[in-house]
Amino acid sequence: MKITSKVRKMKLQTVFAAFILTALAGCVDGFDDNGGYLTHSDHRLSRAETAQVQSRMDNYLKQPTHLSGLRATYRMSDGVVPVCGYVTDGRAPPALFGGVLGAGxxxxxxxxxxxGKGQDPARIASVRAFCNAHHIAI
Structure with a gap:
């Protein structure tokens, strides 16, 4: 019984160690790009940050907008917060957008x-590439 208990404890420790390593992992660029250093971490937008994004989109589109699917990361190198999501004026289908909140x-x-204008495939691909570069899956 002692051996079974020790084996069970070792298995539990191994699973726990694997879980901790997974939980502590952040977004790491490939080893070829920057030596495998942590570059981004998940970021939950505050109300003030969301309001900044909302205000900018309203001003840019010159009308009230609705934002959805907002996702953000925190760029470790300079504190900038990349943001991606969807915007609509209520009449058109949601359009993909991306941008950055300045540090501080x-x-x-x-x-x-x-x-260009509208949501042509090239513009969508460009925004999607921006989001992917900042480790935002959208």
Whole structure:
């Protein structure tokens, strides 16, 4: 019985260690890019940050908008918060957008702007690439 108890305890410790390693993992760029250092961590937008994004989108589109699916990360190198999500004016289908909140309290939201108009495939691909580069799956 003692051996079974020890084996069970070792299995539990192994599973627990694997869980801890998984839980502590952040977004790490490939070893070729930056040596495998942590580059981004998950970030939950505060109400003030969400309001900054909302205000910028309203001003950019020159009308009230509705945001959905907002996701963000925290860029470890400079404290910038990349944000991706969907925006609509209520009449058109939701459109993908991305941008960054400046570092510090009250940082301005700068939209990832691509030339052209509307949601053509090239613009969608560009925004999706921006989001992926900042470890935001959308």
């Amino acid at each position: 309290t009250g940082g301005a939201f700068v939209l990832h702007n691509i030339p």
